[in-house]
Structures are given as structure tokens and as C-alpha cells.
Amino acid sequence: MSGLSSSAPADPPSVPGPYRTQGVPSPSPFSWLRPSDPDGKAGATPRIVLAALLAGLLTAWLLGDGVGVNLLICGATAAFAAGLAARAAGRRIRPWPVLWSALALALLAVPALWEAGWPVVLSTAWALALASLALHGGRRWPGVLLALPGILWQLGPGVLWALDGLHGRSLPGRGRIVPVLRAVAVAAVLLTVFGWLFASADAAMADVLNSLSPRVDLDRLPVRAILFAVGLLTALGFAHVAAGPRRWDRTVVRPGRARGRLEWALPLVALDLMFGAFAVIQAVVVLGGADAVLRNTGMSRSEYARQGFWQLSVITVLTLVVVAVAKRWAPRATPADRRVARILLGTLCVLALVVVVSALVRMWFYVDASGLTRLRLWVLVVEIWLGVVFALLITAGLTPTAGWLPRVVVLSAALTAAVYGLMGPDAMIAEQNVARFERTHRIDLRNVRDLSPDAVPALDRLPDVQRTCALQLIRTDLERHSEPWYATSRSAARAREILAARPLADSGGGGRNACEQAGLDLTLF
Structure with missing residues (x-):
């Protein structure tokens, strides 16, 4: 993986974020560590703060009893607050943020459909990451990878930004809002009184009201307070990003020092030969040598599959690390150097696909013999995604430019998480x-x-x-x-x-x- 430098270039390129902006100042040294700061240092408007408060109230009110469609409701409310902030900053939506946002909403729908805990946790985490990416934007690897957890840097500054916006402001439309609040309060009192009377008079009515009304448990008030704080901070954080996203794409990545062709290429050639030998052996097994291999090893087909799957999965992940490290230190001074690097790394990625296919075949034999479990399904899904990543790397090596690769890799991971959650594991x-x-x-x-x-x-x-x-x-x-x-x-x-x-x-x-x-x-x- 590449490192991060401690200084920004004197005149950084103008990299657009998720919204079109003008006059974005150049970042200072270590600026990538700081939270975003909206253009012109304008604070949050009262409408944004009210929307964030609504998100906090809904989070405390609905999420205390579990997750379901309530998670989608709370997420949509936080998105509404972010939309108000983006509109106040005069920004226009671009296609990629729309795609990230749509995927985030699809992931938040998983708890409304299925009950399993692990897919719900995975889907929720990816939804938050994609929402952060949608607001921050990003094209290069630093911009995409740092934007995914970028919301974590906005939770505290979002509150300060909201307080700064409310300082010295009067609530707009007070003459209209105060009567509405009074009417809501009166309606709540009337519904509480008459609802209690109706519930006491009729058991069926009591069941209906109990199913529609959130539970109020005084012992759980601390939990409700924590949920309110989480909902409010998250909504303000997203709104803060929408008002002025940090340009993570401007993070400077220093290329690694190029090594000599021999010291760089010899290990890759040896690794390619080993992968090639494995591919030949797998071809022999597939074409009819499986029985002989099983006789020589003394294993059943399911034992042979189980014994090799985990090692092949580790090999697949390590190969990605090798490709990243080799790409960083590959010689690139001449066209011949770049051509040799492309050939060796491309060959390794193609042979890695053979490893992925072999691992999937082994797991299929194991599942057929012993049945499917959560762990087996999960590693199957991850292995398929790794195969997609290798296919994308091969495609990037065959194209003149690979500026699309970071976003498409993240898109493939997000789609994998969405499919895994929505299919009901x-x-x-x-x-x-x-x-x-x-x-x-x-x-x-x-x-x-x-x-x-x-x-x-x-x-x-x-x-x-x-x-x-x-x-x-x-x-x-x-x-x-x-x-x-x-x-x-x-x-x-x-x-x-x-x-x-x-x-x-x-x-x-x-x-x-x-x-x-x-x-x-x-x-x-």
C-alpha cells in the first residue's frame, strides 16, 4: 500500500468532489487530518439543525426496540438534513453520489426484510460508509478509501458548526412554527388521554394502539438518550460534510522508489511459475486425475476440498498484497520497464483467478457433502468478490488509463454486500x-x-x-x-x-x- 506525505503540493489539481464548487482554497499541510470546513465558514441554518434534531428524536424513539424499517426511516431523515445543507451551500448532485446514495438506501432496507444479525450489521456499516463517500466524493485511491470512514471525523465538528450557525440567529418563521408546535402538543395530550381510555375499554383497541405506539420504559431512558445523541451527531456530521466536503483526492501519495528490473522481476517470475504449476495440477485433477489424487492422499473428496480451501483463500488475499507492493516499486523509467511490469503482474492476476476458481470448486464439493453454513456461505461470497477484483485489475492493465479502478472496486464491494444482505443468507x-x-x-x-x-x-x-x-x-x-x-x-x-x-x-x-x-x-x- 502507498504512504501518505506530510505536505500538499503548492498548486494542487482541482479535483471535483460530489458537488460542483468554485473557489475551493488549497489545503495546508496536514489538512487531510482536519475535518471539513464549509466554504465561507457559514454555519448551519436553523432548518438543518431542526432536521438533525428530528433525526435524533426518531433514532431514540424507534431504534430502542430493535431494527427494521425504522433504520431506513432514520437514515432517510439524516439524508434529508444533508440535502438541506447541500442546497444551502448551492451545490449540485453528480452521478456518482447518486449511485452511492441509492446503494446506501438499499443496504438500509436489509433489516426491514431479513432478521439475521450479521448481514444487518454489515449492511448498516456499508450504508454509512457509502453515504460518507457520496458526500465527500473521490476518484483516486486516497480520495475513495479515506472518504469511506470520513464521517467519523465530522461527528464533533458538526456540533460546533451547528452551534456557530445558531449563534445570534432568530428562528425563521416563528409566527408559523410556534402555533404548529402548540397544536402538536395539544394533539399529543388528547391522543394520550383518549387512547388510554379506549384501550381500557376495549382489548382489541388496546392491541392496535400497543402495536402502533413505541414502548416507553423509564429504565431504558439512558439508552434512549444515547441513541438520541448518536442520531443527532450522525445527522449533523453528514450535513457538515454536505456543506463543505474535504477533498481527500488532494492527499499526496509518494510513489515508491523504483527498484532494478532484475531484483523486482525475478521474484515475480518465480511466483508466476509456482502459480502456473498449481494451475497445471488443477487442470489434471479436473480432467480425470482426481481419483488418483484422492487415492494417493487417502482423503475423501470433501476432506480434500476442506483441507485446501482456507489455504487457497489466504493465497488469494496475499496475492493482492503482492500486486500492490510490486506495483509501487516496479521500474517505470522506460516503456520496456512498464511493459515488463504489466506482463508479469497481469500473468500473476490471471493465475490468481485460477486459484479463486479452484477454491470455489473445493468449497462446492465440501458444501455438497456436508451442507451449507453461515461461515461457508460468507467465505464463498468473499472469494467470488476477490475474483471480481482480480478481473478488474486485469482489465485495468489492458486499458490506457485506470482512473476508474478505485471507484469500481469499491462499487463491486458495496454491490457484494448489498446482494449478500438482500438475498437473505x-x-x-x-x-x-x-x-x-x-x-x-x-x-x-x-x-x-x-x-x-x-x-x-x-x-x-x-x-x-x-x-x-x-x-x-x-x-x-x-x-x-x-x-x-x-x-x-x-x-x-x-x-x-x-x-x-x-x-x-x-x-x-x-x-x-x-x-x-x-x-x-x-x-x-
Whole structure:
């Protein structure tokens, strides 16, 4: 990876951010470490602050009971505050920020669809990173990579920016806003009083009001206060970036000192030869030598696949590191030097694709023999993405310019995270294991018993004994947690409907007897 210099060029190039601007001053030394500062040092307007306060209130009000469609609502409110700031700064949206923003909203929709925790965490993290990239902009590697976590540098300065904007200002439209606030307060009091009376008079009405109203638990007020602070700081941080994004693309990256052709090329040639030998062996195995290899190693096909997959995955990641380091110190003084570097690195990337394919084939054999799990699905997805990255590197080496590469690599990672979250990993895992059971009448219930409610529709197709064992923990979890509508995913609601329509036929021990009948040793849990 390349390093960062401690000084900026005297006359840095004008690199556009996500919005078209004019008159952006040149950054001073170490400016990439400082938060963004809106052009003209104008503070936040009262409307921006009110929108950020609304985002904080919604975060405290809705997110305290879990995540679902409420995360999308809070994210849209923070985006609204950022839009007000961008409009106040007179900025115009460009195509790439629109793409990043659309992907961020798609990722925030994952909790509304699926219940599994890990995809929700991954999707939320990527949504925040893409929103930061959309507001900061970036074309070069420093601009793209530093913009992804850029919002973290804006949380504190965003508050100071808001206070500076409110200092000495009167609230605009006070004559219109104050009556509205009074009307809202009166309506809240009336709804509270009459709602309590109606709920006391009719049980059905009480259920409806309870499902629509957020829970108010005094013991959780500290948690609500923390959520309010998180929502407010995040909304102000995004608005601060929208008002004046830091130009991370102006970060100076010093090229590494070029090495001699021999000391640079010899290790790469040796590595290419080793990768080539591996590719030839894999071709022999695929063309009919697999049985001989398995006889010589004494392994089954699934053991052979499992034994090699993790090593090949590590090789794939290390190859990316080798390519980055070699590119930094490659000789580039003459066209011949650049041509040799392109050939050797391109050959290594092509052979790395063979390693990726071999790893995927091995994992496929392993899944076919033992079933799909969360870890196996996750590493499959990551390995596929690494293959896409190598394909992009090869394409960049064949094109005259590769200025598109940083943004497209990040786009491929974001799309991978979006597809992984939106496809419902737990539902896919359950579907694969159930389909395998329907073909072979074999299933390892340890692979599916601890899945989320996303897996219920597929596991519901199992015979009664296996179904009871597979769904018992999921049912217990659903009974223990009863979230309101805004914190409930679509899959959790569907799972409750399925289990209500076909209750589990427990036989003492909370499903233990069913698991023992299915041949599952519970001591493994």
C-alpha cells in the first residue's frame, strides 16, 4: 500500500468532489487530518439543525426496540438534513453520489426484510460508509478509501458548526412554527388521554394502539438518550460534510522508489511459475486425475476440498498484497520497464483467478457433502468478490488509463454486500440444506438449528421430527422477543405466521426428544 506525505503540493489539481464548487482554497499541510470546513465558514441554518434534531428524536424513539424499517426511516431523515445543507451551500448532485446514495438506501432496507444479525450489521456499516463517500466524493485511491470512514471525523465538528450557525440567529418563521408546535402538543395530550381510555375499554383497541405506539420504559431512558445523541451527531456530521466536503483526492501519495528490473522481476517470475504449476495440477485433477489424487492422499473428496480451501483463500488475499507492493516499486523509467511490469503482474492476476476458481470448486464439493453454513456461505461470497477484483485489475492493465479502478472496486464491494444482505443468507442456507435432505435424506441439523427466523419457510418443509428439532430454538426466540411493527422484519412476521399455523409437536424436554430421534447429539451445542 502507498504512504501518505506530510505536505500538499503548492498548486494542487482541482479535483471535483460530489458537488460542483468554485473557489475551493488549497489545503495546508496536514489538512487531510482536519475535518471539513464549509466554504465561507457559514454555519448551519436553523432548518438543518431542526432536521438533525428530528433525526435524533426518531433514532431514540424507534431504534430502542430493535431494527427494521425504522433504520431506513432514520437514515432517510439524516439524508434529508444533508440535502438541506447541500442546497444551502448551492451545490449540485453528480452521478456518482447518486449511485452511492441509492446503494446506501438499499443496504438500509436489509433489516426491514431479513432478521439475521450479521448481514444487518454489515449492511448498516456499508450504508454509512457509502453515504460518507457520496458526500465527500473521490476518484483516486486516497480520495475513495479515506472518504469511506470520513464521517467519523465530522461527528464533533458538526456540533460546533451547528452551534456557530445558531449563534445570534432568530428562528425563521416563528409566527408559523410556534402555533404548529402548540397544536402538536395539544394533539399529543388528547391522543394520550383518549387512547388510554379506549384501550381500557376495549382489548382489541388496546392491541392496535400497543402495536402502533413505541414502548416507553423509564429504565431504558439512558439508552434512549444515547441513541438520541448518536442520531443527532450522525445527522449533523453528514450535513457538515454536505456543506463543505474535504477533498481527500488532494492527499499526496509518494510513489515508491523504483527498484532494478532484475531484483523486482525475478521474484515475480518465480511466483508466476509456482502459480502456473498449481494451475497445471488443477487442470489434471479436473480432467480425470482426481481419483488418483484422492487415492494417493487417502482423503475423501470433501476432506480434500476442506483441507485446501482456507489455504487457497489466504493465497488469494496475499496475492493482492503482492500486486500492490510490486506495483509501487516496479521500474517505470522506460516503456520496456512498464511493459515488463504489466506482463508479469497481469500473468500473476490471471493465475490468481485460477486459484479463486479452484477454491470455489473445493468449497462446492465440501458444501455438497456436508451442507451449507453461515461461515461457508460468507467465505464463498468473499472469494467470488476477490475474483471480481482480480478481473478488474486485469482489465485495468489492458486499458490506457485506470482512473476508474478505485471507484469500481469499491462499487463491486458495496454491490457484494448489498446482494449478500438482500438475498437473505439464513434463508439460502436453510433452503440448500432442505433441498439436499430432499435428495439424499441426510441433513446435519447443527447447520440450521441456530439460524434466524429467515430460515423458517424452508425448514417448515422438513418431516415432523426434523422440523421440530430445527425450529425449536427459533420458536423460543420469537416467543421471547415481541417487537413493535417498526422494529420487526418481514421474515420474522412470516415466521410467526407459519409457526402459528403449524405449531411444533414438542414431546417433553423442549424439543430434545425430537432432536435425539433425528440423530442429533445435543452435547455438541
